[in-house]
Amino acid sequence: MVFKQLITGIAFGLAVMPAQAALSVFTCEPEWADLVRALVPDADIHIATNAQQDPHYIEARPSLISAMRRADIAVCTGASLEAGWLPALISRASNRDIQPGKPGLFFAAEQVSLHQPHDHLDRSMGDVHPEGDPHIHLDPARVPVIVDALADRIVTLVPSRENGIRLRQRQWHVRWKLETARWRQAAENLEGLSVAVQHSTFGYLLRWLGVEAPIDLEPKPGLPPSASNLSDVLADPALARIKLILIATYQGERPAQWLSSQTELPVEVLPGTVNDQAGTDSLAELISHIIGRLEHHQKAQEKAGGHG
Ligand SMILES: [Zn+2]
CATH class of the missing domain: 3.40.50.1980 (Nitrogenase molybdenum iron protein domain)
Incomplete structure (x- = not known):
């Protein structure tokens, strides 16, 4: 027919x-x-x-x-x-x-x-x-x-x-399964990594990777951090475990930069979603990119003698 x-x-x-x-x-x-x-x-x-x-x-x-x-x-x-x-x-x-x-x-x-x-x-x-x-x-x-x-x-x-x-x-x-196996392996390198975030944009991925995010710069989801919120963060005992401040490109960098100036913690600004840049223009690539940046910071900390 x-x-x-x-x-x-x-x-x-x-x-x-x-x-x-x-x-x-x-x-x-x-x-x-x-x-x-x-x-x-x-x-x-x-x-x-x-x-x-x-x-x-x-x-x-x-x-x-x-x-x-x-x-x-x-x-x-x-x-x-x-x-x-x-x-x-x-x-x-x-x-x-x-x-x-x-x-x-x-x-x-x-x-x-x-x-x-x-x-x-x-x-x-x-x-x-x-x-x-x-x-x-x-x-x-x-x-x-x-x-x-x-x-x-x-x-x-x-x-x-x-x-x-x-x-x-x-x-x-098939492709996602292959990527997931790679991400699973990378997650082993991230053991002990703790990050400060602003909002839960990366929350599900961090949890899947076993990366702890005990500090959120936002006092409540969606409320921008004020000066007094940030001084609360500075007094938070969990801050001692933090190795990185992770925010999304759409967020204002000022709160993260201020915290960094007080703590010398690095700030990483990553796309919260896919964009039109090579390397982050699909979900799988974006996840690989985020994990790669986390690995980079974890390695840098290890080199500097930091230990989770
Ligand atoms: Zn939200």
């Missing part, structure tokens, strides 16, 4: 398959675009935020509204990460496929268990993440679960593409 169509197609100089419109995808953060691209390489993807932006706080700009209006599916983190802007965007775009409870709205955080569930937070306490910590995108163990759920969801929306999506899903898992 297929062969017959092929012959006919060639005979008439026509494409064998009917032209398929590219899948139009809206993603709230760049990390989900990376996964969509892996599954559907020809998808037309619009990404709402970049690594230079704090994903908790962006504006529902007109360009985002029109991108969501024409999208077939929106892929976001959920768990209140985008609580400050996504609901307004969904309502203004009024795309009937992209609505809460519809298959066209995919939340990564709903596919996995979350660390640190905490209830009864109100806005005065900082970002409200009552469902738990939503910053799951760098977790080597959780991302594969999200990929599978995302593949299932896209197949539901475009069943005609199932074969290609399933093939690329399997290929993705």
Whole structure:
């Protein structure tokens, strides 16, 4: 049958398959675009935020509204990460496929268990993440679960593409497994490493690596550290174990630099998500890059005679 169509197609100089419109995808953060691209390489993807932006706080700009209006599916983190802007965007775009409870709205955080569930937070306490910590995108163990759920969801929306999506899903898992084995090995070199952070951007990865993060410069998630918070940090006994201050590119460097000036601890500023730079433009590469930087600092400390 297929062969017959092929012959006919060639005979008439026509494409064998009917032209398929590219899948139009809206993603709230760049990390989900990376996964969509892996599954559907020809998808037309619009990404709402970049690594230079704090994903908790962006504006529902007109360009985002029109991108969501024409999208077939929106892929976001959920768990209140985008609580400050996504609901307004969904309502203004009024795309009937992209609505809460519809298959066209995919939340990564709903596919996995979350660390640190905490209830009864109100806005005065900082970002409200009552469902738990939503910053799951760098977790080597959780991302594969999200990929599978995302593949299932896209197949539901475009069943005609199932074969290609399933093939690329399997290929993705093979690559990720290889990377995970490498990361596991690198984690052994990081034994005893403790870092100070600002927000839980890297939290899931650090925990997976066994790297302790006993100090957070933010007094509450999402509240920028004040001078008095920082002097509390200086008095924190856990500071003695810290070897590195790790912050994300979108965060202001001043609190970290101040703490560094008081302690001589190095500051490492890393992309909190994939960007368009070689070496950090896919989730796997970004995770490798972050681990590489942690290893670098751990080795430097060992050389300097520091011991965890
Ligand atoms: Zn957050």
